[in-house]
Amino acid sequence: MQNYVAPKDLLKDRVILVTGAGDGIGRTAAMTYAAHGATVVLLGRTAEKLDAVYDAIEAAGHPQPAILPLDLSTATLQDYQQLGEVIEKEFGRLDGILHNAAVLGDVTPLDQYDPDTWDFVMRINLRAPFVLTQALLPLLKQSPDASIVFTTSSVGRRARAFWGAYAVSKCGIEGLSQMLADEVAAISHIRVNCLNPGATRTQMRATAYPAENADQVTRPEQIMPLYLYLMGPDSKGTTGQSLDAQPK
Numbered sequence: 001m002q003n004y005v006a007p008k009d010l011l012k013d014r015v016i017l018v019t020g021a022g023d024g025i026g027r028t029a030a031m032t033y034a035a036h037g038a039t040v041v042l043l044g045r046t047a048e049k050l051d052a053v054y055d056a057i058e059a060a061g062h063p064q065p066a067i068l069p070l071d072l073s074t075a076t077l078q079d080y081q082q083l084g085e086v087i088e089k090e091f092g093r094l095d096g097i098l099h100n101a102a103v104l105g106d107v108t109p110l111d112q113y114d115p116d117t118w119d120f121v122m123r124i125n126l127r128a129p130f131v132l133t134q135a136l137l138p139l140l141k142q143s144p145d146a147s148i149v150f151t152t153s154s155v156g157r158r159a160r161a162f163w164g165a166y167a168v169s170k171c172g173i174e175g176l177s178q179m180l181a182d183e184v185a186a187i188s189h190i191r192v193n194c195l196n197p198g199a200t201r202t203q204m205r206a207t208a209y210p211a212e213n214a215d216q217v218t219r220p221e222q223i224m225p226l227y228l229y230l231m232g233p234d235s236k237g238t239t240g241q242s243l244d245a246q247p248k
Contacts, residue, residue, distance in 0.1 A: 097149070125170070197246070
């Protein structure tokens, strides 16, 4: 699957929401999905970054995307419900979600961790994917072939010292994904999986590992095969899994 070669029209006529679509892996995934035929809904906090991704997709001649600016740290239940209503009104369907948005928080011992930072990280990394998925499940259940992909991490599978709220939030994402996969398996055509991008050249990675040589770190474009596989029809039957985008 890490060497999966996607057909050019893999995602033709599909509507896919990508969170954190303004830069890094989210931007690359959005552009990759668009290049394979998807109408991509770009969700992020910074309108200028989303505009740039929108323009790049249009300039490449891919299906016209849509922009939904939303700050996940302050979003209300009503915001999420309205987002679902907008997607239904504009597109009439939703076939996939890539939950990519996340923040690192502090890398520090637990006894020094700021509780307000903890709450901030949890709100974006765990609460937002839960509430957003909950709001969009009715639309996803209408799809004949829907995929939800949660972004995990190695520290979400086994929490490590000093990774604080980020690690605990990703442990929660693993549990959320497993639980939801089990719940929807018999009542819908939705598959639910976790995807660990591994060491990838992003701003978050640079913050967590400031001494690392970025030129030696995998670029987001290099990990897209599994992102395509999980979002497309070839992954039917793959659900409740936690997969790695890069070889170990």
